[in-house]
Amino acid sequence: MCGDAFLVRFENVGLRYGSGDEVLTDLSFAIARNSFQFLTGPSGAGKTTLMRLILMSLKPTRGLITLFDRDTTTIAKDEITAIRRRIGVVFQDFRLLDHLTTYENVALPLFVQGREERSYRAEVTELLKWVGLGQKIGAYPPILSGGEKQRAAIARALIVRPELLLADEPTGNVDPSLARRLLRLFVELHKSGTSIVIATHDLGLMDQFDSARRLVLGEGRLHVYD
Amino acid sequence: MIMWIKGLPRIFSVGERLTLIPADSTAGRALVTVIAIMTFLATLTGGSAILVREASRDWSATAAREMTIQIKPVSGRNAEGDGKKIAQALQDIPGIEDARLFSREESARLLEPWLGSGVDLGELPVPTLVVVKLQSASPSTLTTLKDRVRQISPAAVVDDHRGWVQRLERMTGALVIVALMVLGLVLTAMGLAIAFATRGAMAGSREIVSVLHFVGASDHFIAREFQRHFLRLGLRGAAFGGLASIIIFLLSGWLTSRWSADPAGEQIEALFGQFNLGGSGFLTIGFIAAMMAMLTGHISRKVVYRQLRRVG
Numbered sequence: 436m437c438g439d440a441f442l443v444r445f446e447n448v449g450l451r452y453g454s455g456d457e458v459l460t461d462l463s464f465a466i467a468r469n470s471f472q473f474l475t476g477p478s479g480a481g482k483t484t485l486m487r488l489i490l491m492s493l494k495p496t497r498g499l500i501t502l503f504d505r506d507t508t509t510i511a512k513d514e515i516t517a518i519r520r521r522i523g524v525v526f527q528d529f530r531l532l533d534h535l536t537t538y539e540n541v542a543l544p545l546f547v548q549g550r551e552e553r554s555y556r557a558e559v560t561e562l563l564k565w566v567g568l569g570q571k572i573g574a575y576p577p578i579l580s581g582g583e584k585q586r587a588a589i590a591r592a593l594i595v596r597p598e599l600l601l602a603d604e605p606t607g608n609v610d611p612s613l614a615r616r617l618l619r620l621f622v623e624l625h626k627s628g629t630s631i632v633i634a635t636h637d638l639g640l641m642d643q644f645d646s647a648r649r650l651v652l653g654e655g656r657l658h659v660y661d
Numbered sequence: 662m663i664m665w666i667k668g669l670p671r672i673f674s675v676g677e678r679l680t681l682i683p684a685d686s687t688a689g690r691a692l693v694t695v696i697a698i699m700t701f702l703a704t705l706t707g708g709s710a711i712l713v714r715e716a717s718r719d720w721s722a723t724a725a726r727e728m729t730i731q732i733k734p735v736s737g738r739n740a741e742g743d744g745k746k747i748a749q750a751l752q753d754i755p756g757i758e759d760a761r762l763f764s765r766e767e768s769a770r771l772l773e774p775w776l777g778s779g780v781d782l783g784e785l786p787v788p789t790l791v792v793v794k795l796q797s798a799s800p801s802t803l804t805t806l807k808d809r810v811r812q813i814s815p816a817a818v819v820d821d822h823r824g825w826v827q828r829l830e831r832m833t834g835a836l837v838i839v840a841l842m843v844l845g846l847v848l849t850a851m852g853l854a855i856a857f858a859t860r861g862a863m864a865g866s867r868e869i870v871s872v873l874h875f876v877g878a879s880d881h882f883i884a885r886e887f888q889r890h891f892l893r894l895g896l897r898g899a900a901f902g903g904l905a906s907i908i909i910f911l912l913s914g915w916l917t918s919r920w921s922a923d924p925a926g927e928q929i930e931a932l933f934g935q936f937n938l939g940g941s942g943f944l945t946i947g948f949i950a951a952m953m954a955m956l957t958g959h960i961s962r963k964v965v966y967r968q969l970r971r972v973g
Contacts, residue, residue, distance in 0.1 A: 490875065512970070513879065520877035530872050534683045546679055547878035591876065 441465045441501075442599050442630055443489055448498030450484065458484060460655040462498070466599065466632060471625045473641045474634040476652030482634040483527065485652065486601050489632075490524060491515055503598075520548065523592030523629075525602040529584045531576040531591075537583075538563065538572040541590045548595075559594060566590045566620065581608035589617065593624060600624065603634045611639070618643055681873065682866055682890035689894055692858045696898025697905070699851040700953045703844055704906035704946040710840035711942045717833035724822040724829075726795050728806070731788040735816040741765075743814035744789040750809050751793060756802035763790035788818075844949075851953065852960050855895075859887065859961040863968055870969075880969040888962035895957025903950030910938050910946075 443466040450459040459481050466472065474482050487493040488500060491507055500507040502518055510518065523544075531540045538559060539546075545555045563572050566586040576584055585608055592600055602621065606614035618640060625631050632650075635641065641649065649660040730747060732740040744762045751760035763771075768787060769780060795802065803821065810817045863870065873883050914937050938946075 492875075516874075516877055516879040519875060524875055526875075530868070530875075532681070532869055532872060535679070535681075539679055542679075543872075544876040547873060547876055547882055549882075552679075595877070 441467055442503060444499075444501040445488075446499040446501075448488065448495045448500055450488065450493065451496050457496070458655055459488075459495075459652075459657075462657045464650060464657055464659050466630055468598070469625070469628050469630055470648065471622070471631045471644070471646075472633070472648040472650055473644075474632055474650045474652065475636055475638075475641065477636065480652040481655060482636075482652055483603055485657075486524070486603055486632070486634060489599075489601060490519065490522065520544070520595060521598045523595060523597030523600040525585075525588045525592045525600070525605050527603040527607060527634075529576070529588040531579075531584055531587055533576050536573050536575055537568055537579065537587050540576065540587055541594055543591060544595045555594075562590050562594055563587075567616075582610070582613045585609055585613075585617070589620065596627075597629060599630045599632070601632050601634075604636075605633060606635065606637055606640055614640055615643065680890075681869060681886045682862065684890070684893065688858060688861055688865070692854070692891075693894050693898040693901070695854050695858075696851065696895055696953060696957060697901035699847050699854070700899045700902025700950050701905050702902075703847045703851075703953060704903050704949045705909065706840050706843045706847070707945055707949050708906060708910055708938055708942055710837050711938060711945060713833055713836050713840075715939070715942075717829055720829055721826050724826050727822065728793040728795065729820045729822070730791040730793065730810055730817050731820065732791070732814055732817045733788045734786050738814065738816060740789040740814075740816070743817065744791050746813050747810055747817065748791050750813060751791075751806060754802060754805050754809065756796050756799055757806065758794040758796045760791055760793045763792060848953075848956065852956065855891065855957050855960045856964050859891065859964040860968070862887065862890070862961075863965060880966055883969060884962045884966035887965040888958045891961035892954060892958030895954035898957070899950040899954040902953070903946055906946055906950075907943060910942070914938070 445462045445464050448459065448462040449457045451457045462485070474485065476482055484493065488495060489502070491502070491510070494507075502510070503521060505514075505518070531537075532543070535543070541563060542552070542555060542559045545559070546552070560569075560572065563569055566589060568583060568586055568590065571579060571583060571587075574583075576587070579587065585605060589602070589605060592602070600621070605621075606617055609617065614637070621631050621633060622644060633640075641647070651658045651660065730744075732743050732747070734740045741762075748760045748762045751757050765783075768790060769778075772780065772787070793806070807819050810819055870883055873886075
């Protein structure tokens with residue numbers, strides 16, 4: 436069953452590149468509404484690939500993926516945009532646009548929706564203060580530190596109040612103290628109703644929130660620990 | 662109105678829109694140059710076609726209001742006497758403004774480029790000419806004129822310049838068609854240049870396009886962003902090209918007006934008129950330049966949208 440309770444459901448999903456072996460095999464799991472999970476596994480296990488499948492930037496070679504009650508194979512290209520607007524994503528390499536200020540980068544998801552700048556100005560400024568970038572709103576990414584870039588990328592993902600947040604190694608470039616602060620930020624967001632998936636191989640980070648569900652990828656297969 | 666908020670670092674500016682495709686790049690500057698050159702060629706072609714068409718209209722109008730009567734020398738008749746009679750008789754016909762007998766000196770001057778100066782026309786079978794100016798070239802006036810001429814001198818031939826005007830119209834028509842073909846070639850070349858530049862810009866902005874997709878931008882939105890970017894480049898290039906063309910036409914007009922005092926200038930002016938495009942000509946240049954800029958934006962949008970749909 437895939438009702439309102441689940442945002443994402445994978446059923447026997449497999450993925451191979453070209454004619455090679457499957458890099459992901461028989462993935463079957465679901466991400467419930469308002470849930471919190473860590474996606475973990477060794478480097479190269481396929482965590483980012485799994486996230487790209489959820490984002491529909493990759494198509495599975497077999498199996499069924501359901502996103503927000505829609506079978507992804509039946510989603511038209513124009514509808515993908517609407518679905519992506521319900522998902523916030525934090526990339527491992529941040530993917531901030533270097534020619535835009537921190538403010539403009541964070542406001543980008545609202546701008547592409549065609550909203551007037553004055554309608555979100557206060558909201559973006561407030562979020563930037565909340566993630567500790569209140570003094571950096573006019574700064575360009577090349578002069579931000581790794582941690583600042585990370586927080587800007589997180590703010591960009593949060594600004595649309597997504598129903599699902601995918602964060603790929605969000606603490607990979609920050610010191611342990613900042614990592615804890617960022618995790619608290621995700622927990623706060625989870626409390627406000629967003630489902631969170633954090634891809635990480637930082638065991639210390641996972642231990643700080645051990646009530647979270649763990650999805651462990653290894654050798655192309657997924658093991659779920661509730 | 663664009664204005665920066667004082668006292669704050671650059672967060673946003675009132676009235677300014679976010680620019681997602683970086684504005685300045687070497688490729689962008691090269692494309693502005695290409696568009697400027699193409700616009701210059703297109704507007705120069707368009708302006709020249711207008712000049713030729715206007716000059717042809719002037720020639721046709723002048724030729725249609727003028728007639729030449731040739732009285733060939735025939736033994737037993739006094740051609741010059743017949744000419745005088747014809748010139749006098751035609752003055753009374755309604756619709757004829759003036760009829761004037763060309764003197765021997767004037768005829769000699771007309772033949773000077775071919776025969777040299779100081780030729781005694783009395784020894785040559787040169788026809789006597791009567792030049793007639795018409796108020797209106799109505800058929801009744803022409804019939805009356807021809808009847809009257811025939812009555813006075815059977816050796817007189819009326820040339821109403823119709824054949825010459827038709828040839829002139831055919832020639833200018835052909836020139837305008839050639840100009841349109843050149844314009845078409847310029848537009849095609851520019852379209853291809855823009856398509857290649859757009860693909861290059863897309864390849865260079867792959868990361869930006871990818872991020873825009875992930876933050877929820879539609880293909881239409883991304884295509885519009887590229888269109889806006891290329892429209893800016895197009896406007897800049899078209900402005901340079903159009904302005905250069907306007908300067909060329911103004912300069913040519915000024916130079917021909919200065920040179921019209923000497924014989925070479927007179928001949929150029931007789932052939933092309935005064936190189937004066939007039940308001941409608943300059944408006945046409947503005948229209949062509951604006952069209953080039955719009956075309957730049959439109960083509961880039963189409964190319965981007967098609968590429969995005971193909972990539973899927």
